[in-house]
Amino acid sequence: MTFLFYIFAALALVGGIGVVVNRNPVSAAFAMILSFLGLAALFIQLDAYLVGVLQILVYAGAIMVLFIFIIMLLDVQAEEKRRFPLFNILGAGGVAVAFGALLLVILKRSEVGTASIPPIEPLEGPGTSDVHRIGELLFSQYWFPIQVVGVLLLVATIGVVVLSKKELK
């Protein structure tokens, strides 16, 4: 099933390039959704069903809907006509080259493709699905970070409500 990997990896990459290349913000947002879907499929191919499905549910299904909602309410025409200054193009190119070089150095040093990976033994029996295992880990080993993240999100939600109500003084 390697060809599925290539299909979905290509989908994710094409989506990613589309986000950068497209002038129209709505097109760019849709390219981003395409990229998320490809990524989710890659997760699912690794048997990480929960991560893959959450990728679709949270990113493609919720966050991007809000993005598109906002973009559609803005004036798209202005963004389409904007020209890129030379400095931005040079800066972006510089960052891309630097990142590529960094990636190359890291890959050269790592043992990817050379080190032998021990075969993963499939788990059998009840309670071995990735949902069960992730849930157990989150509520035993990682209970404190989860609580912290929960409080952080709550604070953020309250903050947004307060900030959006401008007449509140």
Added chain:
Amino acid sequence: MDWQIIIAASIKVVVFVFLVTLPLVAMSVWAERRVSAAIQDRVGPNRVGPAGLLQAVADGIKFLLKEDFTPNHVRKGYFWLAPALVMVPALMTSAVLPFGSSLFGEKMVIADLDVGPLFVFAVASLSVYGIVLAGWASNSKYPFLGGVRSTSQMISYEISLGLSVVPLIMIYGELNLSSIVLYQAQNGWALLPLWGDGLSLKGFLLFIPILISFVVFMTSMFAETNRLPFDLPECETELVAGYHTEYSSMKFALFFLGEYAAMIIGSGLAVTLFLGGWSLPFGWLTPESADAVVPWWHGLIHIGTFFAKVILLILFFIVIRWTLPRFRYDQLMRLGWVFFFEIALFNVVLTALLMWWLA
């Protein structure tokens, strides 16, 4: 990967999605028209075929033969993409619904995932893009307003829809829809705990949160599928026809069919989670375990039971549509955010407390 698995999966996709669900979509359009006619003391379509049963075929031919007109002012690529985006997610969600126990040793579910309900919600949440895109690409006022309304409506009700299922998942301790159905077959349906483990103090006490869940789930499902009383995105009196105002011919029909497909899959999910899926009541003909060999006629009865329940639920959807008037938009939003969200959240806590007390 074996070719056998691929072939078996392909057969299940073709038979379940294309030979059963799609005709069911057409038949529910017919049922909608007949039931609405009966409610309004009319006759309804009764000319084509026996009792008008072939009306769906006539409608289909009519839609295909009509002029497929694309207005000049639309964004063409997106305009053409939108109807497909409504239809595809609705059909894709059918992949995880167990529509029968097993037939000739083959499990009657296309993909037996461990994240069943999450998969359904994830893919169903993508169907909003079709409507948003239709509204935006049409490039005119009313479709745009319809699209915006639909987005906010679907985002709002997705929350209560997801939260309403959490108590059930807590009770089952399982996210695999096949296992959920088997548990219900052996221990009483969620809404009918009258045999097995359901016939106990625990079963009866947990019935309270399940009932709340069911009400929230069904109502949110109405909102998610844009059905009356929540069909504000295509509210005729205010928005002409909402997001599909500019569409004609088969493109319009795809929006129409997508709504019905979403309704059928929604009914399927409700049946699977609350009404015991393919199982018969009182543990009749229930297999011992998930891998037990089931005689082929048991398998057929289970498939028939599933579709009988789905059809009953579709009729319920239709009757509601022709009984209740449309909500006002602010009422709809208040209902979603102020009532259902809180009720669903409270329900989760209530279930947790009950389970902790009973344990």
